[in-house]
Amino acid sequence: xxxxxxxxxxxxxxxxxxxxxxxxxxxxxxxxxxxxxxxxxxxxxxxxxxxxxxxxxxxxxxxxxxxxxxxxxxxxxxxxxxxxxxxxxxxxxxxxxxxxxxxxxxxxxxxxxxxxxxxxxxxxxxxxxxxxxxxxxxxxxxxxxxxxxxxxxxxxxxxxxxxxxxxxxxxxxxxxxxxxxxxxxxxxxxxxxxxxxxxxxxxxxxxxxxxxxxxxxxxxxx
Amino acid sequence: xxxxxxxxxxxxxxxxxxxxxxxxxxxxxxxxxxxxxxxxxxxxxxxxxxxxxxxxxxxxxxxxxxxxxxxxxxxxxxxxxxxxxxxxxxxxxxxxxxxxxxxxxxxxxxxxxxxxxxxxxxxxxxxxxxxxxxxxxxxxxxxxxxxxxxxxxxxxxxxxxxxxxxxxxxxxxxxxxxxxxxxxxxxxxxxxxxxxxxxxxxxxxxxxxxxxxxxxxxxxxxxxxxxxxxxxxxxxxxxxxxxxxxxxxxxxxxxxxxxxxxxxxxxxxxxxxxxxxxxxxxxxxxxxxxxxxxxxxxxxxxxxxxxxxxxxxxxxxxxxxxxxxxxxxxxxxxxxxxxxxxx
Numbered sequence: 001x002x003x004x005x006x007x008x009x010x011x012x013x014x015x016x017x018x019x020x021x022x023x024x025x026x027x028x029x030x031x032x033x034x035x036x037x038x039x040x041x042x043x044x045x046x047x048x049x050x051x052x053x054x055x056x057x058x059x060x061x062x063x064x065x066x067x068x069x070x071x072x073x074x075x076x077x078x079x080x081x082x083x084x085x086x087x088x089x090x091x092x093x094x095x096x097x098x099x100x101x102x103x104x105x106x107x108x109x110x111x112x113x114x115x116x117x118x119x120x121x122x123x124x125x126x127x128x129x130x131x132x133x134x135x136x137x138x139x140x141x142x143x144x145x146x147x148x149x150x151x152x153x154x155x156x157x158x159x160x161x162x163x164x165x166x167x168x169x170x171x172x173x174x175x176x177x178x179x180x181x182x183x184x185x186x187x188x189x190x191x192x193x194x195x196x197x198x199x200x201x202x203x204x205x206x207x208x209x210x211x212x213x214x215x216x217x218x219x220x221x222x
Numbered sequence: 223x224x225x226x227x228x229x230x231x232x233x234x235x236x237x238x239x240x241x242x243x244x245x246x247x248x249x250x251x252x253x254x255x256x257x258x259x260x261x262x263x264x265x266x267x268x269x270x271x272x273x274x275x276x277x278x279x280x281x282x283x284x285x286x287x288x289x290x291x292x293x294x295x296x297x298x299x300x301x302x303x304x305x306x307x308x309x310x311x312x313x314x315x316x317x318x319x320x321x322x323x324x325x326x327x328x329x330x331x332x333x334x335x336x337x338x339x340x341x342x343x344x345x346x347x348x349x350x351x352x353x354x355x356x357x358x359x360x361x362x363x364x365x366x367x368x369x370x371x372x373x374x375x376x377x378x379x380x381x382x383x384x385x386x387x388x389x390x391x392x393x394x395x396x397x398x399x400x401x402x403x404x405x406x407x408x409x410x411x412x413x414x415x416x417x418x419x420x421x422x423x424x425x426x427x428x429x430x431x432x433x434x435x436x437x438x439x440x441x442x443x444x445x446x447x448x449x450x451x452x453x454x455x456x457x458x459x460x461x462x463x464x465x466x467x468x469x470x471x472x473x474x475x476x477x478x479x480x481x482x483x484x485x486x487x488x489x490x491x492x493x494x495x496x497x498x499x500x501x502x503x504x505x506x507x508x509x510x511x512x513x514x515x516x517x518x519x520x521x522x523x524x525x526x527x528x529x530x531x532x533x534x535x536x537x538x539x540x541x542x543x544x545x546x547x548x549x550x551x552x553x554x555x556x557x558x559x560x561x562x563x564x565x
Contacts, residue, residue, distance in 0.1 A: 163270075
């Protein structure tokens with residue numbers, strides 16, 4: 001789609017303008033087939049594996065889903081250590097309750113839901129003040145072959161990332177699921193056991209807060 | 223910010239996620255057209271959305287390591303539960319603050335005051351608690367998660383004031399014997415002189431004096447042992463030991479525990495198996511913090527086989543003198559041993 005050229009170029013926009021080279025062309029997302037609540041898979045194989053050898057079954061689902069779950073959780077937490085602890089805990093829970101595991105349902109959906117909710121609980125428990133520190137800006141990879149534009153780009157990305165991290169836990173989770181997992185509102189609502197209306201509100205609030213956050217950065221840096 | 227404004231943000235969100243109905247599309251369109259400023263806001267948010275970095279793009283979780291860690295946790299937990307069932311004890315779920323526990327803590331506090339030094343460390347956050355022992359001092363400590371630590375001489379144990387069941391981490395310099403309580407599968411981590419030891423629920427001896435190789439010796443449960451900045455752990459079963467060389471680079475291979483008296487300092491259980499009197503004396507001096515002298519150098523060659531479980535030094539020496547045809551007397555803080563000696 002075409003991006004409408006604004007008549008008034010505010011700081012943020014002109015900044016982005018200069019980064020044209022790095023801006024991905026905008027395309028509408030197709031729903032991600034990977035995780036959906038309607039996910040129906042053939043579980044005959046898993047059911048047989050679990051009956052034959054519980055440990056092999058566990059290893060099979062761990063090796064199949066550990067990496068994608070970590071990536072999803074990392075998109076929410078932005079912290080590798082916390083992410084791996086969260087995903088480990090989710091698998092431990094499965095292992096402890098393996099006798100009550102309902103294999104007529106999708107294992108993938110169950111693991112995904114459980115990981116997202118554990119990540120959300122983690123955020124709610126560990127609310128930190130994330131504000132942009134001097135050191136973060138200084139930590140940008142300054143090297144001779146970085147053009148000024150590239151540095152600006154990194155800086156913008158860093159600020160956007162901080163804006164995401166400053167969001168309240170639920171807004172942040174909804175934002176991550178929509179932006180990175182490309183899930184529909186109905187799916188997000190289902191995952192988090194909230195209404196679609198609530199998803200709309202969280203998403204709106206997330207965008208509004210992020211823009212304010214970035215507005216401050218623009219005003220400071222010009 | 224009016225109700226209408228709030229709705230606009232939700233509409234922009236829905237636009238980005240492709241969730242707009244026809245009616246809402248028109249609503250958003252007329253909002254954009256009503257003011258130039260609105261169009262700008264909309265464009266900015268669109269750019270922000272596109273430029274949001276994807277955190278997971280350069281994150282590649284290591285499945286093998288993850289699986290190792292999971293297996294270790296699952297096995298440790300299973301062993302622990304099987305053991306608990308075998309002993310017909312109820313499953314330990316949460317730590318109860320019963321009278322017993324308070325009494326135990328009170329007891330350990332009294333112990334702390336009588337042995338070892340205890341002070342607040344207030345350089346930076348978080349607050350660290352430090353327990354240390356000097357020459358010839360030993361002490362024990364009950365941690366908030368009910369794990370117990372025996373601290374040998376010239377050692378120091380540090381942990382954050384907010385140590386709790388969910389975050390179990392201590393630092394050790396020196397030697398300690400740990401009995402770690404299982405707590406819902408959560409790790410207990412010990413950093414010591416460049417070594418990292420991770421356990422779930424287990425007991426083991428850890429010797430980490432500065433400038434010597436760090437050694438771990440496992441009594442029960444499972445232990446993961448690695449350099450501090452590395453996750454390539456060696457997993458140890460009961461009866462095995464492993465060493466981290468002075469390079470602090472890699473764990474030297476694990477092998478069965480050689481020295482039967484590695485934890486004698488902690489439980490006073492001593493085993494001699496055709497052991498020369500010289501070695502016997504070395505062990506006794508270490509366990510009982512005392513000085514033992516031989517009147518006759520030939521005595522050092524005599525060999526002994528015996529087992530002691532928590533006896534006083536007097537009694538140990540008495541048994542040796544009866545079996546080995548020698549005599550001993552106490553002179554101040556030193557024991558003198560005299561006798562024929564052996565070739």
